[in-house]
Amino acid sequence: MAASKSTNTYNRQNWEDAEFPILCQTCLGDNPYVRMTKEKYGKECKICARPFTIFRWCPGARMRFKKTEVCQTCSKVKNCCQTCLLDLEYGLPLQVRDAALSIKDDMPKSDVNKEYYTQNMEREIANSDGTQAVGAVGKSQSPSDLLLKLARTTPYYKRNRPHICSFWVKGECKRGEECPYRHEKPTDPDDPLADQNIKDRFYGVNDPVAHKLLNRAATMPKLEAPEDRTITxxxxxxxxxxxxxxxxxxxxxxxxxxxxxxxxxxxxxxxxxxxxxxxxxxxxxxxxxxxxxxxxxxxxxxxxxxxxxxxxxxxxxxxxxxxxLEPVPGLPGALPLPPTDGGDEGSRNYFNLPQHPPPLMPPPMPHLVSMPPPPGYTGPPPPLPGFPRLPPPLRPPGFPPSTTTQPSQQQAVHYPSQDPQRMGAVQQS
Ligand SMILES: [Zn+2]
Ligand SMILES: [Zn+2]
Ligand SMILES: [Zn+2]
Missing domain, CATH: 3.30.70.330 (RRM (RNA recognition motif) domain)
Structure with a gap:
């Protein structure tokens, strides 16, 4: 809901008039004497749309100017920086923090519900002593392993650099050294990280950076304990x-x-x-x-x-x-041995894949199957796998052709790898 300075004064006592912004160390910059400008009711909050006090400052030499983007109520409800919307304690995207602490807060996103929710939250903030976060964040559990693994321990000032010069990218920047923007190749425009939405980041949904971090956490190496049990x-x-x-x-x-x-x-x-x-x-x-x-x-x-x-x-x-000489972290450990009692099927399971029940296997191609000889058959035995196949013995004319050896079809197999018995398609008796 849009609210400007001139209209809608009924709720103005709820407008924020802050003395100092709520910021993370990175956004604040490394200069302890940072100077800020303050503009009362300068803009509406990008989340709750109520006017709030905007602060602007430069977070260090050759950095871009920054300003607060969301109001202090929204920042306190999520315990995030007013400018970058990262969690104030761990420096992580809210989606990662909420996933790690299993925070489920169903914040309303429609105008009226949002206003009602914000009022309730403001009352909660007023009643708290200010040392604890309010809302679902305040009620969450203690820090999880995931947060400690991913948490940023030092400020990341590179994030405050100027944006890339769009003229330079087109080869048209005439400002040269004076240009306040960065003359650097832009990242891939298809990179999902280049496309972030402030509302998604605040509500912790569809945040590409969060997805990347969560994926990274899932693939982090584990520390394998050494085999020697005396090592402590x-x-x-x-x-x-x-x-x-x-x-x-x-x-x-x-x-x-x-x-x-x-x-x-x-x-x-x-x-x-x-x-x-x-x-x-x-x-x-x-x-x-x-x-x-x-x-x-x-x-x-x-x-x-x-x-x-x-x-x-x-x-x-x-x-x-x-x-x-320590074991290198990240290397896979020894592969587990295949089951010894699994019979033929178990010994063929080289990659430890889940075993399929036999009916799921494709039926062997009929023309490649060599049938077992019928009882009483006294012809030449089937060739051993791997041996070159001899031509079928010459038969006198009129001799009934054998029904089992099927010479023309067996000769279609040229290489050991084409032998259905060696490929494992046929159970060897
Ligand atoms: Zn707000
Ligand atoms: Zn920040
Ligand atoms: Zn430029």
Whole structure:
């Protein structure tokens, strides 16, 4: 519902008059002295269509000017940035966040229902202490593994760059160095990421970026535990210089008793050894790709066994060897063995595909089937698979042709790969 400054004043007490925008770190930029302009009731919110206070600012050198796009009520209801609509806590598209926290909120999209909903939400916001999100987001569960895996840990200022110069793309930009837009090749216009709709992003539906992220989460590698059950040590890499042994202990003690923590400051890594394998497996599962400390995502791998470490001694190269010899994350593990009691069908199932019941198999081509000889037949035995076929023995004229060997048809098979018995189309008795 459109509401302008001049008309429709009955509801004006609900119009937003904010002192400061609700923004994510990326949109705010890296300049701590950022200057903003403020325009009261400058535009209508792109979601609820009520006038709201617009802020404009430049988020850093050679960045484009940004402004708030949705009102603060809409931003608080979804706990998102007023400009980029990404979740304020994890920096993720709302569709990803809602999927990860199983948030189901059926926000009304028709005008009257939307107004009613917004009023209710405003009342809820007024009654809350401001530390918790309202609506379905506030009632959601604690952060899930998915969120921790995908969460952005540092601001992504590249997102604030100017848009691509459309004149330059056509080869017509005369502004040269002065041009405030980017002189870069545009991304593929068919790229779904180039086509985003602010309403879809807010309501968390059909968001191409969210689809991409969710797909990425589904294909993320898993950390395989080593076969050697005596290994209870985890390698923690990418510590930087601010994370101490105490920080690591504070995180890892929840998984079980820790035998030792060795921090190798020079390599910015640490080895955390647990007393039991169970605790180390739990710690690996809960920390791999998810452990974020001091704004850094730490790299978790399995360590080597004690025997291997003792063999190498305390040489200088110990650390490097440990890192190189670990199992590479992402490689598939050993394939499971085929079932041994599956009989003929089981041994042919090379790719571990789901087994089809025999009736589903296509019937063998009738002219390729070699029938078993009838009882009492004393002719030449059928050739062994793989052996070159001999011409049929000469028969005296008038000799009744054999009904079983079918020489002309058997000779149609030239190669072992065409032999129906070798292809497995015919059950070998
Ligand atoms: Zn709004
Ligand atoms: Zn933002
Ligand atoms: Zn240009």
């Amino acid at each position: 040590t985890l390698y923690v890499g990418g510590l930087g210089d601010k994370i101490s042994e105490k920080d690591l202990r504070d995180h890892f003690y929840q998984f079980g008793e820790i035998r030792s923590i060795n921090v190798v400051a020079r390599q910015q890594c640490a080895f955390v050894q647990f007393t039991t394998r169970q605790s180390s497996e739990l710690a690996a599962e809960r920390s791999f790709n998810k452990l974020i400390m001091n704004g850094r995502r730490l790299n978790i791998k399995w360590g080597r066994s004690q025997a291997q470490q003792a063999l190498m001694g305390k040489k200088d190269g110990e650390f490097k060897d440990i890192v190189q």
